[in-house]
Amino acid sequence: MTIVHTEGIFTHEISWCSCPGSDPIDWHLSLLRERLFPASISKPKTAFTFDVLNHFLIDALECKTSAMSFYQKLKRFTNNAFPDRVPDRYRELMRVSQLWRDLKHRKWFGFGHDTELDPGEGGLALFCPACPQPGINLPPDWKACDTVTRQYVLDGNFTTQHMKMNRPEMDVSLSDGKGYMVSEIPYQSHLQQSLDNKERSTCSNHRAINAANINKSNLRSTGIGATACAWHGCFVPHLVVDFQKGERYMNTDYSICNALRYHSENITRALVIYDVGCQWSVNFGSWVKSSSSLFLPSGLEIIPAVGKFHLAAHKLSCFPRYSLNFVKGAGHLDGEILETLWAPFNKISPTARSMTQAHRQEVYDDHMRDSNWKKLVGIVPSLLKKYKTSNKHLEDMNQAYELLNAVLDPNKVAQWELDALKAEADHGEALDIYLLRGDKAPTIHEAQLKLGKNPVSSSANLGSVAWLAEGISIEDSQ
Secondary structure (H helix, E strand, O other): OEEEOOOOOEEEEOOOOOOOOOHHHHHHHHHHHHHHHOOOOOOEEEEEHHHHHHHHHHHHHHHOHHHHHHHHHHHHHHOOOHHOOOOOOOOHHHHHHHHHHHHHHHHHOOOOOOOOOOOOOOOOOOOOOOOOOOOOOOOOOOHHOOOEEEEEEEEEEEEOOOOOOOOOOHOOOOOOOOOEOOOOHHHHHHHHOOOOOOOOOOOOHHHHHHHOOOOOOOOOOOOOEEEEOOOOOOOOOOOOEOOOOOOOHHHHHHHHHHHHOOOOOOOEEEEEOOOOHHHHHHHHHHHHHOOOOOOOOOOEEEEOOOOOOOOOOOOOOOHHHHHHHHHOOOOOOOOHHHHHHHHHHHHHHHHHHHOOOOHHHHHHHHHHHHHHHHHHHHHHHOOOOOHEEEEEEEEHHHHHHHHHHOOOHHHHHHHHHHHHHHHHOOOHHHHHHOOOOOOOOOOOOHHHHHHOOOOOOOHHHHHHHHHHHHHHHHHHHO
């Protein structure tokens, strides 16, 4: 039998139990009792130690190591001079590691020993420990607080492409929809029922909208879209979707609707940050009402916004209406945290690109789960550090505010406060009070005419104007 361990690949003679009552059908159980995972149930010829499987999972998560690279490493541990002489068990590693990953997750989430209990959608996924979730981390009287708001950021990644499978009917899924990626059948049903609105951006040349009509015939998926909590960057379970042509609204709407329903009972306010929030928010409500597969919690107020980095590429009118600076409770959010989360996925996408659909889904689920796990174990020191920093600078900010307030007209301050409250309540055009207004500088021709029409201008002055204009013209031509 070939045994694959952390230190190499070895071949051993195995003597199976021949005691009365023993049955070859239970040989795989004998291996499992010895912490050896068989590559097959019937007459196993290859087994992987539990240690090597755990090593591979950690290597894949932390170092983004592919199964091929990991097995090549084991072959060189075994025979560095002639690694090709080592038995090839790469395909067995792919299959067994997929089973091992699923078994570990089911055990961690409490489903390991109960085959009748199904995890359900997102049942094998972690979420943010700090974002408000009724019945989980909110006090009983939380409804009396008007600051409880779910804050999400939505974004797409076009590096995480997936090629079409030659034989998709042979694909076997172990945890479809149980992690962060959505269940395939309901999602495809939603896409078939949705209208393909080929909308062009009326704001700026946004790739997210204009790329929606791009299609690549060799790809099953042109990328993925996800929603994460805007404060801490935790992926929300069961809402990562595949794109077919680009970042179409029918894809992103499915993701954000799932996010807004996740553990949000009775929460009436949600902030949604999206690169094209100005375009997306216009028809989002009507699309949800006309869809049989999109649902929102009743009485939910959705506040659209645009991340601070992307807002600079928008029209000037988008600044007051979609800036996080003017959203109550948004704090110092930048709305770009998903951009940082995509970086690790860009390292594994070349490997995942040619995987089967089910395997790719499980690998992405695993990396998102690991990302959220790191957030969970690090949330306390992170929040404590931010709390100390904010307390340190709070007094300085209060002093600056009082100094500014002291030199302003009290009547104007009172009016500004009323205008701010009205803008906060009405949203939309009411927020235009924050719009930067400034007169355009006159053109060179306009400045010449103005100087020439000056009644005190002498002929000498007119000559000076012409001379100055000619100098500017020469500078522009160089």
